Amino acid sequence: MKAYIFPGQGAQFTGMGKDVYEASATARELFEKANEILGFDLTKIMFEGTADELKETKVTQPAIFLHSVALFKALGDEAQPQMVAGHSLGEISALVANGVLGFEDGLRLVAQRAQAMQKACDNVPSTMAAILGLEDELVEAVCADVDGVVVAANYNCPGQLIISGEIKAVEEACERLKERGAKRALLLPVGGAFHSPLMEPAREELAAAIEKTTFSEPSCPIYQNVSTTAVTDPAEIKKNLLFQLTAPVKWTQSVQNMLKDGATEFIEVGPGKVLQGLVKKVDRNAETSSATV
Template sequence: MKAFVFPGQGAQFVGMGKDLYETSDIAKELFEKANTILGFRITDLMFNGTDEDLRQTKVTQPAIFLHSVILAKTLGSEFNPDMVAGHSLGEFSALVTANGLSFEDGLTLVYKRALAMQKACEMNPSTMAAILGLPDAKVEEICASITDETVVPANYNCPGQIVISGTNAGIDKACELLKEAGAKRALKLSVGGAFHSPLMNPAKEELEKAINETKFEKPICPIYQNVSTVAETEPETIRKNLIAQLTAPVKWTQSVEHMIADGATEFVELGPGSVLQGLVKKINSTVATSGKQ
């Protein structure tokens, strides 16, 4: 069985999507539609902008979504998923490609999500850090022991690799304790805020209203969501999980394990970069992985 997976923030690069725009009429039409919906020419920033342009959350998230979704739309019958999943932002790409959301509604929600997250970051100066070489339970235990600051596990990427999220002071304290506990690395990330933590609550409240006003359909195949990690097909459940996702951890390891348990033998990554292929291989080295950009 074939699983298609979609990357999240951090996979962007200058020039992303340009080949698609220049070689496919379908892609060109959808990119131009996106420019109209967003009210600015995101294609100019994607194809010819700077790294700094693309690092702005309000640009990064719609850019990665567009690259992933439009790529899937150009594949025709080659896009034949038995199941889909996306890492954080990538969950929106997965939903649109599986016809659970329209292209227009998906892009609108992603842009609103990006703006709301940007605003929440400005309200609460905060950050994230990658922790390598410790069991999940140890990272959870140390984060829970810090009670005077906010710090929580945010991304369960693969065994031995967790990203934590919290206030600047909370992350500093956690990194020290995790290194003392034997972490191989505790590396602060150059991100704008504490994604997938309680510090995103203001963004969650804003996004909840937009998601509740959006029409969801039953997808053509199950989607394995970051919050529940299991196969979901009911629109109302999918909607609730999408809202919860902003403040809950991305359980990527557990999602991939459930996809494999349910029969996935091949994972195809659609969108910029190849990060998810690497994570899938670290979770289970026996499955086939490939990608398209």
């Protein structure tokens, strides 16, 4: 069974999507449509922008979504996923791939999500950190014992967990986790505490946008970050997508469930190869590849 997987924030790079744009008329049409919907030249920033310009949340999220979906659509009939999943932001790309969302609705949701998250980041000084080499349960216990907001945010693969929260609380958790034997406890260059309770204002803002959006029946199941299991009910998909902003990304568990349900090949659609690396750390025998046109 083919599982199509879609990356999230952090996968961006200067020049992203240019190869897809040049190779496919379908992709070019989507790039032009995206510029029109967003009201700024996203294509130019993707192809020629600096790393700093691409790092702005309001640019990064639509850029990764556009790259992923344009590539998927450019594959045409060759793309026949039997299951899909996306890491954080990538979940919206996955929902376009399995027919739950249209391209325009997906892009508008991504743009609104990015703006809402940016506002929430500006409200409270917050950050994230990567913790390597410890059991998930130990990281969770240390976070729970620290004063202030700090939680497990991304279960990326066994031995790699991202924590998220207020700057002081995250720094304190990092120190304690190093004392408990973490190989690395490294602050990440991000603008805020994604997938933590500090994103509650963004969740509330996004709720209205999600409620107004049509969610159709999927062509195949999606393994969502919140539930980790196969979901096909549009109402449940909608609910999970909303709670994703304040809940952890359970990528490890999602990949494990996809494997258990018969996934034999994981095809990463979008910039970079980060997800393929994470899949291999869950199961080194899993077959992975990058979608290309």
